Amino acid sequence: MTERAPVLTIDGPSGSGKGTIATLVARELGWHLLDSGALYRLVALGAGRHNIDLADADSLAEYAASLDVCFELPPGTAEVVTRLEGLPVGDAIRSETCGNAASKVAALGAVRQALLQRQRDFRRTPGLVADGRDMGTVVFPDAELKIFLTASVAERAQRRYKQLIQKGISANLPDLLTEIAERDARDTQRTVSPLKPADDAVVLDTSELSIEETRNRVINLYRDRFAPSRQ
Numbered sequence: 768m769t770e771r772a773p774v775l776t777i778d779g780p781s782g783s784g785k786g787t788i789a790t791l792v793a794r795e796l797g798w799h800l801l802d803s804g805a806l807y808r809l810v811a812l813g814a815g816r817h818n819i820d821l822a823d824a825d826s827l828a829e830y831a832a833s834l835d836v837c838f839e840l841p842p843g844t845a846e847v848v849t850r851l852e853g854l855p856v857g858d859a860i861r862s863e864t865c866g867n868a869a870s871k872v873a874a875l876g877a878v879r880q881a882l883l884q885r886q887r888d889f890r891r892t893p894g895l896v897a898d899g900r901d902m903g904t905v906v907f908p909d910a911e912l913k914i915f916l917t918a919s920v921a922e923r924a925q926r927r928y929k930q931l932i933q934k935g936i937s938a939n940l941p942d943l944l945t946e947i948a949e950r951d952a953r954d955t956q957r958t959v960s961p962l963k964p965a966d967d968a969v970v971l972d973t974s975e976l977s978i979e980e981t982r983n984r985v986i987n988l989y990r991d992r993f994a995p996s997r998q
């Protein structure tokens with residue numbers, strides 16, 4: 768009998784730190800990582816490249832179902848290399864334009880359905896850390912531990928601003944505030960898989976926490992609850 772790999776889900780709105788925390792926690796536990804937002808961003812990016820209209824749900828779903836993507840973590844490096852149709856995408860999927868297009872694509876039920884099994888296929892031993900919006904509610908409802916990270920809109924816009932500037936991508940704080948608020952509204956109000964904590968999720972507000980503190984809280988929650996019985 769194959770052992771079912773454990774899953775730790777980290778959901779939350781844009782800029783709550785879930786991507787950073789998920790990467791650190793996956794590394795600490797030696798587990799696989801699923802950045803589900805990247806899949807929606809890649810569908811949006813690829814759709815642009817193939818001239819697929821963002822309102823054409825059928826064509827987008829067809830494209831999502833056959834999305835040719837791979838994520839690599841070359842030894843000794845900190846950054847995941849994402850390839851779309853064989854070529855590295857670099858920072859093209861990290862722009863706000865791509866994030867906004869991703870959130871439109873992600874509101875389509877047919878696209879979500881097309882990506883569902885693909886996300887579940889990331890569940891492999893020794894375990895998976897999955898970050899996104901609906902990891903704990905829809906994709907892995909039976910996850911061992913579900914975390915929901917939040918932070919104020921102002922704090923999240925500030926973090927995103929710093930992140931973009933560090934990457935050499937130009938950014939404007941007031942625009943980011945508006946865009947994050949708009950994306951929150953779209954993500955929480957959509958009818959399919961809206962952004963919300965699972966009933967059994969632990970909600971952590973990171974507005975006043977450093978990355979290190981947040982990472983430690985998540986690791987401790989995991990160890991307190993589950994690791995003793997596994998050792």
Ligand code: C5P
Nearest residue numbers: 803804805807869870873899900901954
């Ligand atoms: O997390 P990230 O900002 O990369 O996600 C981009 C967009 O993809 C989000 O704004 C959201 O609309 C969508 N998304 C989603 N479900 C997920 C992950 C991301 O709807 N599990």
